[in-house]
Amino acid sequence: MTVHSKVLAPELNRRYPVVVRAEGVWIEDSAGRRYLDAMSGGSLAASLGHGRRDLVEAARRQAERLSYVHNERLTNPAQERLARELVAVAPEGFARVRFVTGGAEANELALRLARSYHVERGEPQRWQVISPAQAYHGPTLQTLALTGRPGLQRPFDPYLPSHLHIPPSTQRFDPSGEAALAALDDALAEAGAENVAAFFCEPVSAAALPAYSPPPRFWEGLAERREEHGFLVCFDEIVTGMGRTGSWFAADETPLLPDIVATAKGLGAGYAAIGAVLCRQHVYDAVAEGSRRLTLGHTWDGAPLSCAVGVAVLDALRSEGLVEHVRERGARLREELEEALAGIEIVREVRGRGFLLGVEYADPRDGESFLPPELGVARRIDDAALESDLVTLSTQPTHDGYAGDQSLFAPPFTSSDRELAEMVSRFAVAVHRVAGEVEDELAAASAPIEAGEPR
Amino acid sequence: MSEPVFVREPETSVFLRELDRPYPLIQRAEGVWLYDPAGNAYLDAVGGGAMVTSVGHAVPELVEAAREQAARVSFLYNQQFTTSPQEDLARELLALAPDGFTRVHFVTGGAEANETAVRLARSYHVERGAPQRWQVVSPAQAYHGPTVATLSLTGRPGLHHHYTPYLTPHLHIPPSTWRFDPTGEAALEALDRALEEAGPGTVSAFFCEPVSAAALPGYSPPERFWQGLAERRDEHGFLICLDEVVTGMGRTGTWFAAEQLPFVPDVITTAKGLGAGYAPIGAVLCRDEVYQAFAEGSRAFELGHTWDGAPLPCAVGLAVIRYLRDHALVERVRDEAPRLLASLQAALADSELVAQVRGRGFLLGIDYADPRDGRSFLPPELGVARRIDVEALARGLVVYSTQPTRDGYTGDQTLIAPAFTSTDEELSLVVERMAETVTAVGREVLSRLASPAATGT
Numbered sequence: 071m072t073v074h075s076k077v078l079a080p081e082l083n084r085r086y087p088v089v090v091r092a093e094g095v096w097i098e099d100s101a102g103r104r105y106l107d108a109m110s111g112g113s114l115a116a117s118l119g120h121g122r123r124d125l126v127e128a129a130r131r132q133a134e135r136l137s138y139v140h141n142e143r144l145t146n147p148a149q150e151r152l153a154r155e156l157v158a159v160a161p162e163g164f165a166r167v168r169f170v171t172g173g174a175e176a177n178e179l180a181l182r183l184a185r186s187y188h189v190e191r192g193e194p195q196r197w198q199v200i201s202p203a204q205a206y207h208g209p210t211l212q213t214l215a216l217t218g219r220p221g222l223q224r225p226f227d228p229y230l231p232s233h234l235h236i237p238p239s240t241q242r243f244d245p246s247g248e249a250a251l252a253a254l255d256d257a258l259a260e261a262g263a264e265n266v267a268a269f270f271c272e273p274v275s276a277a278a279l280p281a282y283s284p285p286p287r288f289w290e291g292l293a294e295r296r297e298e299h300g301f302l303v304c305f306d307e308i309v310t311g312m313g314r315t316g317s318w319f320a321a322d323e324t325p326l327l328p329d330i331v332a333t334a335k336g337l338g339a340g341y342a343a344i345g346a347v348l349c350r351q352h353v354y355d356a357v358a359e360g361s362r363r364l365t366l367g368h369t370w371d372g373a374p375l376s377c378a379v380g381v382a383v384l385d386a387l388r389s390e391g392l393v394e395h396v397r398e399r400g401a402r403l404r405e406e407l408e409e410a411l412a413g414i415e416i417v418r419e420v421r422g423r424g425f426l427l428g429v430e431y432a433d434p435r436d437g438e439s440f441l442p443p444e445l446g447v448a449r450r451i452d453d454a455a456l457e458s459d460l461v462t463l464s465t466q467p468t469h470d471g472y473a474g475d476q477s478l479f480a481p482p483f484t485s486s487d488r489e490l491a492e493m494v495s496r497f498a499v500a501v502h503r504v505a506g507e508v509e510d511e512l513a514a515a516s517a518p519i520e521a522g523e524p525r
Numbered sequence: 526m527s528e529p530v531f532v533r534e535p536e537t538s539v540f541l542r543e544l545d546r547p548y549p550l551i552q553r554a555e556g557v558w559l560y561d562p563a564g565n566a567y568l569d570a571v572g573g574g575a576m577v578t579s580v581g582h583a584v585p586e587l588v589e590a591a592r593e594q595a596a597r598v599s600f601l602y603n604q605q606f607t608t609s610p611q612e613d614l615a616r617e618l619l620a621l622a623p624d625g626f627t628r629v630h631f632v633t634g635g636a637e638a639n640e641t642a643v644r645l646a647r648s649y650h651v652e653r654g655a656p657q658r659w660q661v662v663s664p665a666q667a668y669h670g671p672t673v674a675t676l677s678l679t680g681r682p683g684l685h686h687h688y689t690p691y692l693t694p695h696l697h698i699p700p701s702t703w704r705f706d707p708t709g710e711a712a713l714e715a716l717d718r719a720l721e722e723a724g725p726g727t728v729s730a731f732f733c734e735p736v737s738a739a740a741l742p743g744y745s746p747p748e749r750f751w752q753g754l755a756e757r758r759d760e761h762g763f764l765i766c767l768d769e770v771v772t773g774m775g776r777t778g779t780w781f782a783a784e785q786l787p788f789v790p791d792v793i794t795t796a797k798g799l800g801a802g803y804a805p806i807g808a809v810l811c812r813d814e815v816y817q818a819f820a821e822g823s824r825a826f827e828l829g830h831t832w833d834g835a836p837l838p839c840a841v842g843l844a845v846i847r848y849l850r851d852h853a854l855v856e857r858v859r860d861e862a863p864r865l866l867a868s869l870q871a872a873l874a875d876s877e878l879v880a881q882v883r884g885r886g887f888l889l890g891i892d893y894a895d896p897r898d899g900r901s902f903l904p905p906e907l908g909v910a911r912r913i914d915v916e917a918l919a920r921g922l923v924v925y926s927t928q929p930t931r932d933g934y935t936g937d938q939t940l941i942a943p944a945f946t947s948t949d950e951e952l953s954l955v956v957e958r959m960a961e962t963v964t965a966v967g968r969e970v971l972s973r974l975a976s977p978a979a980t981g982t
Contacts, residue, residue, distance in 0.1 A: 076615040077607065077834065078630040078809070078816065082824035086607040089836070092598040097606070112602025113831050120598060130592040134583055136554045138802030140574030143914070143925070144559075145532045145539065145548040153538035166540035171633050171805050172830055178672045182688060189687040197690040209828035210640045212673035212691060222828075225651045226644060228659040229674060229693045335831055340600030343633050343805045343832040347540075354540065362544035366671035366684075369575050369634055369797055370805040372539065374551075461605065 087456075092120030095485050095493075097461065105459045108481050108493040112461060114276060114309050116340030117425075118386055119482040125341040125382050132378030141169070141372035148377035155384050156337075156346060159318040161327055165351040168364075169344060169372040173308035174208025176332035176345035177270075180304045181212065183330055183364065184268035187302060187353050190360030196301070198261040200254065201270040203235035204472035206278040207306050216270050217278070221469040234261055238275075238472055239284045241419060242438070247288030254295060263299040268330075273320035276309040277465055280428025280478040281421045286325055293326040302329040302353065308345070309426065312336030313387055313483060316397030316424030323423075329353050339386075342379035343370070392483045400424040403490055407479060410498035416441065416505045427479040429501070434509055440474030442515065445508055447475040454500035462497060477501075526921060527563040549918065554582035557944050557951050559923065567918065570955045571925045571942050576738055576771050576888070578802035580848055581944040587803040590844030594837050603631070603834035604827075610839035617846050618808060621780040623789050627813040630826070631806065631834035635770030636670025638794035638807035639732075642766045643674060644828065645792060646730035649764060649815050652822035658763070660723045662716060663732040665697035666934035668740040669768050678732050679740070681932040696723055700737075700934055701746045702892075703881055704900065709750030716754070720761060728763040730792075735782035738771040739927055742890025742940035743883045748787060755788035764791040764815065770807070774798030775849055775945060777886035778859030785885070791815055804841035805832070854945040858886045865889070865952055869941070872960035878909070878967040884941075891939040891963070896971060902936030907973060909937040912966045922958040 079086065087099040097105040097120065110116045118125070132148060139146055153167040168183075170176050181199065188196035201207075203218030211229045214222060218235030236253035237243060244250055258266060269292060274283045296303055303326065310320035311333025317323050321331055330353060334345030357364050370376060387393055404427055408420045415434035422428050431447055433439040441447050448464035455462045464477040481493055531547035532539075541548065549567070553560045559567040559582070572578045580587070594610060601608060615629040630645070632638050643661065650658035663669075665680030673691045676684060680697030698715035699705060706712055720728060731754060736745045758765055765788070772782035773795025783790055792815060796807030819826055832838065849855055862885065869889060870882045880894035893909055895901040903909050910926035917924050926939040943955055 075607070075612055076619050076628055077603075077611060078628040078811065078819075078826055079607075080604050080825065080827045080829060082820060086603075086605070088612070089598055089601055089606045089608050092601070097598070097601070099606075100609075109602075109605075111600045112605040115602075115831055116600050120600075121596060123596070126592060126595040126599070129595060130588060133588040133591060133803060134585075136551060137582065137588070138573045138578055139551045139554070139559065140577070141539075141548075142542055142574060143546070143548065144551050144574050144923075145537070146551050147562075149539060150532060150537055150550075157538045165538070167538055168540040172637075172832060174830055175634075175636070175672070181673075181691075185687060185691075194687060209644075209830060210637070210672045210674060211643070211693070214828075215691075225656060226647060229643070229647075229677075231673075231691045231693075340835075341595060341837075343835075343838070349540065357540075358534075358544060363542065364540065365542050366676075367542060368636055368671060369577055373802075373805075375803070376805070463605070 094119045094121065095482050095489050103459060105461050106489065106493055106496060107461045108479055108497065109461045109463045110480050110482050111340050112463065113335070114314070114480050115335040115338065117312065117314060117336040117483050118339045118383065119484040120340070122341070124386060125339065125379060128382035129341055129375060129379050132375050137375045138373050140369065142367060146374040148374040148381060149372040152377040152380045155381060156348065159384065160331065160348050161319055161321045163327065163350045164331070164348045166349055166354045168347045169377065170347065171343050171368050171370045172345045173332070173334035174210045174213045175368055176308060176334050176347050177207045177213045177216065177306055178210060179347045180330045180332045181268065181270070182366070183347060183349060183353065184302045184304055186364055187356045188267050190356040195265050196267040198266045199233040199268050199270050200257045200261070200266060201233060201235055202238050204238045204278050204467065204470060205272055205275060207270070219467060219470040221467055238279055238282065239288050240279065240282060240473065245285065247285040247291065250284065250288050251291040254292070258295065258299060266299060266301040268302045268304050269296070270304045270306065272306045272310070273324050274310050274315050274423065274426055276426065276478060277463065278467065279473050280476045281426050282428060289325045304328060304330040304332065307331050308334040312383070313393040313396055314424055314426050316393065316400050318393055337380050337383060338376060339383045342376040344376040344380050396424045396483050403427065406494050410494050411501055414501055414505045416447070416508055417501065425480055425483055429477040429479065431475040435512060440468050441508070443468040445511060447504060447508060450504045451477055451500055454503050455497060458496040458500055460493060460496040460500065526565050529565050530561040530563050556581045557947050566921060568922050568951065568954055568958065569944070571923055571940060572944060573802050574923065574925065575797065576776070576942040577797045579774065579776060579798040579945050580801050580845065580854065581946040582802070584848065586848055587801065587841060587844050591803055591837065591841050594840035599837045600835045604829060608836040608839070610836045610843060611834040614839040614842045617843060618810060622793065622810050623781060623783050625789060625812045626793070626810045628811050628816040630809045631839065632809065633805050633830055633832045634807045635794065635796035636672045636675050637830055638770060638796050638809050639669045639675045639678065639768055640672055641809045642792045642794050643730070645809060645811060645815065645826065646764045646766055648826060649818045650729055652818040655726065657727050658729040660728045661695040661730050661732050662719045662723070662728055663695060663697055664700055666700045666740050666929070666932060667734055667737060669732070681929060683929055683931045700741055700744065701750050702741065702744060702935065707747065709747040709753065712746065712750050713753040716757060720757065728761060730764045730766050731758070732766045732768065734768045734772070735786055736772050736777050736885050736888055738888065739925065739940060740929065741935055742938045743885070743888055744890060745885060751787050766790065766792040766794065769793050770796040772888065775855035775858055776888050776942065778855065778862050780855060782885070799842050799845060800838060801845045803845070804838040806838035806842050858945050862886045868956050869959065872956050873963055876963045876967050878963060878970060887943050887945060889941040892935070893937040897974060902930050903970070905930040907970060909966060909970060912969065913939055913962055916965050917958065917962040920958045920961055922955065922962065924959065
């Protein structure tokens with residue numbers, strides 16, 4: 071934050087570099103310093119890089135013609151076209167799209183749609199949601215309730231409906247996925263399976279558990295339980311949708327087809343704020359054969375400007391073969407990252423697919439426990455990376471009890487081989503440096519803290 | 526007019542809000558005119574359908590400002606970076622806000638702004654060591670957004686319908702409309718009861734629109750209510766959050782409607798007119814006292830959305846403010862509004878359907894009543910709101926009517942919110958077409974009411 075800033079910034083003690091321009095994977099601040107963007111704009115939206123003339127031009131052309139009309143009572147060609155094109159790249163069986171402005175809104179709508187589906191079908195008692203605790207679905211109160219993270223929910227607990235949560239099936243706690251399935255069964259029993267509207271989850275996690283995905287057994291077990299109990303499965307593909315994991319949707323690679331998918335960031339790719347909720351035919355039919363209404367929306371839902379950008383983003387992804395590129399290049403990128411971080415004692419796991427990679431750290435004294443949170447490893451990794459002019463995003467949800475310090479590594483799909491190599495090498499330098507400091511500090515400290523329940 | 530072009534349910538991949546509604550296909554727009562592919566022109570009297578395009582469509586300066594910023598840097602996450610558009614827009618907005626406002630937090634739209642305001646008010650009290658304060662009291666007949674938390678800020682069963690299990694049990698008071706409580710005293714009594722019901726020291730905020738839009742078009746509580754509200758804030762220590770999602774940025778003839786109230790709120794949210802249809806952007810503004818709770822407390826207000834404070838929407842916000850200033854549009858709204866209201870009132874004076882024409886600035890509302898007593902809500906099955914919009918569209922006019930009758934606080938109503946840039950001729954045309962519309966629907970309603978079988982009453 072600059073000295074005279076009037077912005078109510080997320081962290082008042084943090085210094086925010088003032089960015090003046092960006093091009094491709096390079097971000098330049100007012101002091102002329104150039105940062106390499108390994109985080110697609112910092113929050114995974116700018117998946118096609120910065121300064122794309124084709125997208126800027128698509129936005130301009132549409133804005134000159136028709137920038138805004140409200141889709142509550144009017145429609146426009148851009149909305150109609152993007153809906154068709156999105157359905158065409160969605161997993162088999164997805165039939166309809168409702169546009170929103172961003173991820174949290176998409177998840178809120180997905181939840182309302184799941185609830186409406188059951189009410190329309192004459193099961194008004196179904197409302198409860200079960201979801202993995204260590205997740206992130208947005209900062210609105212309803213989406214905060216979809217996680218089970220005290221560190222995130224405090225002090226807003228009085229506003230949150232009581233949904234049920236299961237622990238993640240990470241390497242640390244539940245590598246087979248069986249424990250999560252047992253917890254899911256417990257949750258179904260606790261709620262009464264006939265009261266459950268939806269299971270809500272990220273197919274591949276982002277900020278909450280970088281690049282983590284549950285094991286195949288979990289997905290199979292989830293599909294069996296959906297079959298048996300009749301709830302819907304909603305995928306939060308805010309991050310993973312539109313190619314991030316090397317397929318159009320991560321659902322394409324998951325051993326279960328969800329009923330509802332929410333997506334956002336990569337759809338506007340940093341050139342428009344847009345999100346979408348897609349649903350399968352049977353979900354749509356419940357409304358079409360019932361009340362024929364699913365009202366309530368936001369001002370910018372389906373606005374022509376945002377939808378035209380979405381159309382141009384799809385064009386770019388298709389014409390440049392970027393989804394395939396991410397798939398192929400992502401596998402090698404992960405190997406390169408693993409190799410560069412090999413031998414660093416605080417690095418416990420490098421995981422992920424496509425251009426959504428995650429690094430998990432652990433206490434080097436046992437290679438297993440969370441790092442002591444007061445060491446602030448996540449923050450130090452980002453600071454060290456920034457000193458090397460590299461943008462990363464690390465998190466420390468240690469207080470939630472399910473994960474310790476972690477980093478996300480999610481470059482734009484358009485990064486060149488040289489740029490990717492440079493990102494990997496700068497990142498390794500940063501992790502090395504912090505690891506060295508941390509090992510020294512720990513040499514003087516007490517026993518590691520064991521992973522466990524939220525505190 | 527040629528045959529209007531509609532998109533209907535079987536021919537779209539969009540999950541429409543209402544599957545049986547034909548949606549006019551708008552292809553192009555300029556100024557206050559919307560065009561369909563057949564060349565039909567519709568006069569846009571409600572800002573693109575949602576009180577958004579306050580300076581009209583296809584304004585070259587705004588398109589160019591967006592293009593220029595997007596080419597330089599369109600998006601960055603404001604948890605890691607800032608940009609001069611974000612910094613400058615924060616300063617500009619504060620310069621226009623009521624005295625004492627010192628910080629701005631940007632978001633993407635109105636619902637997000639209101640969600641953030643609820644979290645901000647709650648956090649303020651927690652920071653100051655009053656963690657028992659969480660409850661919100663708000664007028665029942667309002668609209669603050671479609672997210673679950675913002676739906677909880679209203680007390681409307683028709684809006685909540687089957688989402689009730691997710692809603693926070695906040696407390697609500699009835700509106701002080703001419704029908705129920707013209708003085709505002711009943712609402713103040715209800716507020717006192719709510720404060721008592723919540724329990725001492727548990728209320729975090731009072732949340733309301735200074736002038737309502739979709740929920741009670743053009744309605745504002747009477748002066749006495751505002752004074753009483755301010756007295757109770759002093760006594761009980763809750764914050765007042767004003768939802769200026771619609772009214773902010775000049776809509777009511779001042780930059781913020783708060784300027785016209787006899788007290789200064791603690792938190793203001795705004796959105797629609799800030800991006801004016803050229804970018805989705807919203808903002809939460811707070812008084813220094815609120816900010817200081819964080820500055821002297823945890824020094825963090827974390828949780829945000831992807832697009833909060835991104836350079837593209839902030840640059841558009843700056844260009845919108847510049848445009849409003851350069852063309853003296855807020856002044857135009859202020860000066861022109863009384864004449865617009867008077868001419869709409871005059872044009873509708875003879876309609877038996879119209880009970881009240883009200884509003885401030887370019888935010889006007891028509892409240893309909895049953896012509897048999899001039900007072901009761903119209904029978905909802907007559908679908909008057911829907912008929913008004915259909916008839917208006919047939920006359921080349923886009924307005925926004927609502928029928929929240931089953932919420933119990935109001936019946937059929939129409940919202941009119943023209944662009945500030947509308948010419949005198951265009952404003953006259955809005956009034957003229959609206960009067961024709963109401964006359965036509967009024968005739969139909971009278972004949973339906975004359976044959977009781979048709980209404981079931």
